[in-house]
Amino acid sequence: MSNTSISLTRFLIEEQRADRINPDLRLLVEVVARACKTISIAVGKGALGGVLGDVGSGSDASINVQGEAQKKLDVLSNEILMEANAWGGHLAGLASEEMDTSHPIPDKYPRGNYLLLFDPLDGSSNIDVNVSVGTIFSVLRCPDGVTNPVDADFLQPGTAQVAAGYCIYGPSTTLVLTVGHGTHCFTLDREVGSFVLTARGMRIPEETREFAVNMSNQRHWEPPMQAYVGDLLLGSEGPRGKDFNMRWVASMVADVHRILTRGGIFSYPLDRKSADKGGRLRLMYEANPMSLLVEQAGGAASTGHQRLLEVQPTGLHMRVPVFLGSKTEVEAAVGYHAKAG
Ligand code: AHG
Ligand code: MN
Ligand code: MN
Ligand code: MN
Numbered sequence: 001m002s003n004t005s006i007s008l009t010r011f012l013i014e015e016q017r018a019d020r021i022n023p024d025l026r027l028l029v030e031v032v033a034r035a036c037k038t039i040s041i042a043v044g045k046g047a048l049g050g051v052l053g054d055v056g057s058g059s060d061a062s063i064n065v066q067g068e069a070q071k072k073l074d075v076l077s078n079e080i081l082m083e084a085n086a087w088g089g090h091l092a093g094l095a096s097e098e099m100d101t102s103h104p105i106p107d108k109y110p111r112g113n114y115l116l117l118f119d120p121l122d123g124s125s126n127i128d129v130n131v132s133v134g135t136i137f138s139v140l141r142c143p144d145g146v147t148n149p150v151d152a153d154f155l156q157p158g159t160a161q162v163a164a165g166y167c168i169y170g171p172s173t174t175l176v177l178t179v180g181h182g183t184h185c186f187t188l189d190r191e192v193g194s195f196v197l198t199a200r201g202m203r204i205p206e207e208t209r210e211f212a213v214n215m216s217n218q219r220h221w222e223p224p225m226q227a228y229v230g231d232l233l234l235g236s237e238g239p240r241g242k243d244f245n246m247r248w249v250a251s252m253v254a255d256v257h258r259i260l261t262r263g264g265i266f267s268y269p270l271d272r273k274s275a276d277k278g279g280r281l282r283l284m285y286e287a288n289p290m291s292l293l294v295e296q297a298g299g300a301a302s303t304g305h306q307r308l309l310e311v312q313p314t315g316l317h318m319r320v321p322v323f324l325g326s327k328t329e330v331e332a333a334v335g336y337h338a339k340a341g
Helices: 008-017 023-049 072-086 124-129 215-220 223-237 252-262 283-296 327-340
Strands: 091-096 114-122 133-141 163-169 173-178 184-189 194-199 210-212 265-268 300-302 322-325
Touching (some): 008 023, 008 184, 023 072, 023 114, 023 133, 023 163, 023 184, 072 091, 072 114, 072 124, 114 124, 114 283, 133 252, 133 283, 163 252, 163 283, 223 327, 252 265, 265 327, 283 300, 283 322, 322 327
Antiparallel strands (some): 133 163, 163 173, 173 184, 265 322, 300 322
16 A cells, blocks of 8 residues: 555544544444455355355245345345444444344444444345445434434435445455545555545546346336337437447446446336335435435436435335436436326
């Protein structure tokens, strides 16, 4: 690490010195980052770590509140984040994709003023095939006067987030973070064991020629999505007047990281398969944190009908349709939905 490099710790101390975060939030981000380093080590061991595959099998499979068969790394990552955040005194409660309800911090530890929500391992279907996965987290304030938070205390719109981020376990382990003043990228220096600032103030290009969607769902989409993607596929011969490329990793962290790095639009729209649940992706610990990171980098995030960060949550595991990325392209996609009313 060169002597001019800025560690995550130094970055956060300078944010605190600039009055952009307080000591408790700084501590919370450091704890989450440290837990992500531990998860990165477990993910990196792959088959050698005995952590691949599902928890149980057949009738003994472990099914989470989402109705998904849990991977061993889903459960391990959740445990790592729960343990790391229990004793620090900065949190009042936690919620996770892998836990049915939220959990207040155990009575034996002091409680702080924040609520942490996380997707401990995003992209689980990619773990066993060695494709990038990640951890997504979102931080809210615990409502004033609440010392024993319950699920309802977590149901705040995305605009209430005081911090959000993800850690992607790919060729490099990279933490992308916002505390409300820009989106910044830190790469893990494995020799030193600390995250180093590698991009301050990420900016998403407003235009793009790259879209990310699971095309196998095309026949299940609503007409506006059919029309929007149909025009993308017509390329320069169609109304968009330019050719598009497509990428779909099926790890939201990987698709969003690509978009934060070089632009693009990511969409998981409503489809007939998931319409009864409101969509595929979860608002509180996938869509909201990613939307804040994208907006802080000059991009846009929508459900197709409203600004995603303004959705009023009705449940901890609420799902929403997602369009996020390059501002002009998200506006174009929303335009198809507006026309349809
Ligand atoms: P998770 O692994 O945390 O359950 O999330 C997976 C999500 C998201 O990461 C990705 O964009 C999407 O599922 C992929 O869905 P498909 O497998 O339907 O493409
Ligand atoms: Mn996920
Ligand atoms: Mn997950
Ligand atoms: Mn899952």
